[in-house]
Amino acid sequence: MTGASTKVYCVRHALPVADYTIDRERPLSAEGREDARRVTELLSAVPLDAAVSSPYLRSLDTIRECAAGHGLTIETDEDFRERKVGETAGRYDELIRMRWADFDFAEPGGECLRSVEERNMRAFSRLLAGHRGESVLFGTHGTALSVILHFYDPAWDYRGFRRIRSWMPWVIRLDFDGEKYVGREELLFVDKKR
16 A cells, blocks of 8 residues: 555444434434444444544434544534435335436435435545544445445445345445545444344
8 A cells, every 4th residue: 555544434324213204313213222332342442533424313323422432523524414315105116226227317306326426425535635544433324325335336336235225234444545445344234124
């Protein structure tokens, strides 16, 4: 490696409460709070220099205990928010396939994956530039993390997203040489398939 080695510990949030009016404020379920402790246990011995998150409560709450255990204050970035969901009318699975087949497609009132990828990568570039050579705890969402993975590895597509769809939480480490992506390792998943 020629640049500073940066490690980003991406944590897809734990299981939230199913029905909640305001998506941004949707809390973790009791089961999700228990599973968030697994993230804390997993990363307890990992030296972490910073914590960054989506501003959504479920992402913050999934990494809050872990960050506190490392003496870190969580920075939030609005660009890391989850995709805006529009009208699905019972077509959720079909619409997922359509979005991954065409990054410019969005259901009425929803956000296309290209928009999600562009703003998440803007924020991720800021994260890498601001934390060069550090180990960073990053609280995120399934779609947001999937488009970041797709940016670095175009082979990550609909199949990858479908594979992790019920994994809450999911922890994956992304490794960088400077700002150049060099690889990833899956560290934990809790399958909430019902």
